[in-house]
Amino acid sequence: MAAENKESFIRWQGITRDYFSSVSNLVLGLSTGLLAFIVSGLVGAQPASRCLLIFATCSMVLLTVSIGLAVWCAINGLRDFRATTQIARSRYKDEPVRSSDRQETKALGNLSWRLFWWQMVLFGIGAGGVAITIIVQMWS
Numbered sequence: 690m691a692a693e694n695k696e697s698f699i700r701w702q703g704i705t706r707d708y709f710s711s712v713s714n715l716v717l718g719l720s721t722g723l724l725a726f727i728v729s730g731l732v733g734a735q736p737a738s739r740c741l742l743i744f745a746t747c748s749m750v751l752l753t754v755s756i757g758l759a760v761w762c763a764i765n766g767l768r769d770f771r772a773t774t775q776i777a778r779s780r781y782k783d784e785p786v787r788s789s790d791r792q793e794t795k796a797l798g799n800l801s802w803r804l805f806w807w808q809m810v811l812f813g814i815g816a817g818g819v820a821i822t823i824i825v826q827m828w829s
Contacts, residue, residue, distance in 0.1 A: 710766070713805055716812050717759035724752040727819050734826070741825055748818030755811040762804040769797035 727749055731742070772794045779786050 709801075709805065710763075713759055713762055713808065716808060717756060720752045720755045720759065720812050720815065723816055723819050724749060724756070727752075727822065730823075730826075738829075741822060741829075744818060744825075745822040748815045748822060751811045751815030751818065755808050755815060758804050758808040758811065762801055762808060765797055765801050765804060769794055769801060772797060 727745055731745055772790060776786050776790050776794065779790075
């Protein structure tokens, strides 16, 4: 029973990692696309008001930070996978695993999740700002 539970945990951990990467990459692509869209829209048109221009600029900043967090999240994830691989290699060779290595992977994993959620929040606010900017610009 314990072996079956371990296999189930490993399988679901892999699925979680895959979805984590997929969602982060999806939001990275959407953020980049929205940023390009709003920049091209602002370059070609005169904003209805100065307030709308400030609102659109704030949305662009939020989307840009979301993109930066997505890249940081990807790099941090690679560092986490590398550290985890080193632990697995040590276990494979029947060498002791240092507690500092385990703490490092735990810290990297926690940071990845924090970056992921901040990326999602900033994308959501930035996308909402773009939507409001477009709606106000069309009604004006």
